[in-house]
Each structure stands twice: as structure tokens, then as C-alpha cells.
Amino acid sequence: MKVAVYYNNHDVRIEDRPVPEPGPGEMLVQTRACGVCVADTMEWYLVPRAPLTLGHEPTGVVLKLGAGTNGFREGDRVFVHHHVPCLICEYCRQGNFTMCSTFKSTHIKPGGFAEYFLASASHVERDTLLLPDGLSFDVGTLIEPLACVIHAIRKANVRAGDRVVLIGTGAMGLMFVQALRFWGVRKLVVYEVLEWRQQKAREFGADCVLTPLEDPQAEAERARKVLGGGGADKVIVAAKDLRAMELGMRLANRGATVLFFATPQPDESIPLFPSYLFFNELQLAASYSADHLDTRTALDLLTAGAVDGEALITHRFPVEDLSEAILQTAGRQHCLKSVIQFP
Ligand SMILES: [Zn+2]
Numbered sequence: 001m002k003v004a005v006y007y008n009n010h011d012v013r014i015e016d017r018p019v020p021e022p023g024p025g026e027m028l029v030q031t032r033a034c035g036v037c038v039a040d041t042m043e044w045y046l047v048p049r050a051p052l053t054l055g056h057e058p059t060g061v062v063l064k065l066g067a068g069t070n071g072f073r074e075g076d077r078v079f080v081h082h083h084v085p086c087l088i089c090e091y092c093r094q095g096n097f098t099m100c101s102t103f104k105s106t107h108i109k110p111g112g113f114a115e116y117f118l119a120s121a122s123h124v125e126r127d128t129l130l131l132p133d134g135l136s137f138d139v140g141t142l143i144e145p146l147a148c149v150i151h152a153i154r155k156a157n158v159r160a161g162d163r164v165v166l167i168g169t170g171a172m173g174l175m176f177v178q179a180l181r182f183w184g185v186r187k188l189v190v191y192e193v194l195e196w197r198q199q200k201a202r203e204f205g206a207d208c209v210l211t212p213l214e215d216p217q218a219e220a221e222r223a224r225k226v227l228g229g230g231g232a233d234k235v236i237v238a239a240k241d242l243r244a245m246e247l248g249m250r251l252a253n254r255g256a257t258v259l260f261f262a263t264p265q266p267d268e269s270i271p272l273f274p275s276y277l278f279f280n281e282l283q284l285a286a287s288y289s290a291d292h293l294d295t296r297t298a299l300d301l302l303t304a305g306a307v308d309g310e311a312l313i314t315h316r317f318p319v320e321d322l323s324e325a326i327l328q329t330a331g332r333q334h335c336l337k338s339v340i341q342f343p
């Protein structure tokens with residue numbers, strides 16, 4: 001089978017390997033599509049661990065079941081989540097499934113950018129979902145990234161009637177726009193610098209789309225006028241730019257929550273003023289990955305059309321062109337979501 005092996009963003013090689021055999025409880029899936037994630041472009045994170053096979057947003061067809069594998073049949077159309085929790089450790093018992101050591105160490109093998117992959121017994125039991133007939137393999141690849149968005153909305157404790165600011169509208173940001181609408185937010189103000197993405201944010205349902213002013217204090221005053229009241233109840237920062245994170249803290253109302261969603265590099269930092277946090281009771285939150293509850297909600301939203309998956313997929317590539325797909329995803333041209341398709 002063809003397996004894409006990543007060395008760096010410009011160097012991805014196709015290797016030929018034997019198709020693996022599913023052991024007891026396992027499942028062999030023939031990959032049909034796999035999304036390219038911004039995480040697949042982060043060389044500072046990936047290159048030290050290379051060579052490796054990426055791809056954590058896969059859909060496909062169940063080709064073969066191991067002995068005693070229950071719940072699925074050969075030929076089923078499925079999404080498999082790459083990380084699954086143990087359900088019994090201290091983190092899992094507290095509901096922090098994405099902090100579970102098992103969660104962080106589980107992977108599909110060798111990855112979604114391969115013609116076939118193995119799902120372990122834990123994957124099959126806990127987070128393999130049947131795709132409804134109306135949901136394409138391509139749109140099914142959005143279950144994992146949308147689940148991350150839903151995880152963040154839950155971590156930020158977004159409630160119906162909230163006034164929300166969202167900073168950054170890449171593919172994830174545009175999923176936020178649609179999911180936040182589904183959550184019933186009262187007012188949604190979006191910040192974005194690229195014009196074509198601003199247009200997309202409007203199409204997907206943002207009330208107001210702004211280019212941030214140079215002076216953050218002036219921007220905070222403008223945002224208060226636009227939002228009404230003292231600012232946003234929830235701020236979601238979905239841009240990697242550190243200035244976006246600083247701006248996010250200024251746009252928050254007293255008692256509000258600021259959620260950091262994007263992944264900066266480990267040595268980057270921003271100034272923090274504890275006195276400001278104290279007098280304004282600001283809650284700072286962060287969100288990592290998504291759990292098996294989030295993936296189920298994501299599947300529901302995509303199936304119901306509450307999130308328009310088709311509109312987010314702008315590029316499709318064969319696995320041989322994975323490097324180009326990664327470079328498109330890392331760029332700032334008219335690319336939202338790239339999907340690798342397998343015949
Ligand atoms: Zn991802």
C-alpha cells in the first residue's frame with residue numbers, strides 16, 4: 001500500500017508497505033479521504049520527530065475486522081478518531097479526556113495519509129463513528145476539526161445569548177462562526193485581516209467583520225460600541241499571532257472568558273497584567289484537541305447541515321501531492337480546507 005512519509009513541508013515521500021492485518025478487536029480501514037490540518041504544517045513541531053506518517057482526520061470503508069471485533073461490519077463507511085481516552089484514569093474521571101495519557105499516546109496506524117490504516121480495539125470501541133448515507137467521505141473528514149471547535153466552545157462555556165468575539169477566520173475560525181450560531185450566541189463580531197476571509201465570515205453568519213485598528217485601545221473602544229455593554233462575554237482567539245491574543249484580552253467584558261485556541265511556538269510569550277485580570281475577573285482558558293463526546297456532536301452538526309462542510313473544502317489532492325496540500329494549508333491564499341482523496 002502507498003504510505004506518505006513526512007520529512008518536512010517540502011519533502012514528503014511515498015513508500016510502498018505491506019497492508020497490515022487486523023488483530024483481535026481491531027479494524028482495517030481503506031482510507032477514502034483525510035483532511036490536512038494546520039498542525040500538519042507546523043515544522044517546528046514535526047521535523048524533530050520526522051520521518052513520520054501524518055493524517056488525523058480520516059474517513060474510509062471497513063475492509064476487514066479482527067477476531068471478536070464488534071459493532072461494525074465490513075463495508076461500513078466510518079470516521080475514526082485518532083486519539084481515544086482510557087475512561088478510567090483520574091483525568092478521565094474528571095471529564096478531562098484530552099489530558100488522559102492514553103488519549104495523547106493513541107494513534108491510528110500508520111496514519112490517515114496511507115491507503116489503509118489500522119484502528120485499535122480502543123479506537124473501535126470508543127470513537128469510531130458510522131457516516132450517515134448523506135455524508136460524503138470528504139465532509140466526514142471535518143468531524144475531527146469541528147470536534148476541536150466544539151471542545152473549545154464547551155471549554156469557554158459559551159451560552160445562548162452571549163456576545164462573542166472571534167479573532168481569526170481560517171477553516172477553523174469559519175467552523176467557529178457556524179457552530180457559535182448553532183449555540184445561539186446573540187452577537188458575533190469577527191476580526192480578520194484578509195479580505196477574502198472577511199467575506200467568508202459574513203457569508204457564514206458573522207454579524208460584524210472588522211479589521212483590527214492599529215491602536216489596541218482604540219479597537220477596544222470601538223468593539224464596546226459594536227457589541228454594546230462592556231465588551232464580549234466570550235472571546236475566542238483562533239489566530240496564531242501574539243498580537244491577536246493581547247487584543248483578545250482587551251476586548252473581553254468584566255467577568256468574561258478568553259479562550260486561546262491557536263497554537264503558538266513554545267518559546268513565544270505575551271505580557272500579562274494580573275492586576276487587570278483581578279479587577280476584571282477575567283477567566284483565561286485553553287482548549288486542546290477534542291474528545292469522543294465532541295466528535296459525536298460534530299457528526300450531528302455536519303449531518304444536519306448546521307455546519308456547511310462542503311463550503312469549507314476548497315482543495316482536493318491525491319496523496320502523491322501531499323506536500324503541495326501542506327504548503328497550500330500553510331499559505332494565506334484562497335485555501336480553507338484541503339482534503340487528500342484516495343480512489
Ligand atoms: Zn487537526
Ligand SMILES: [Zn+2]
Nearest residue numbers: 086089092100
Ligand atoms: Zn484516561
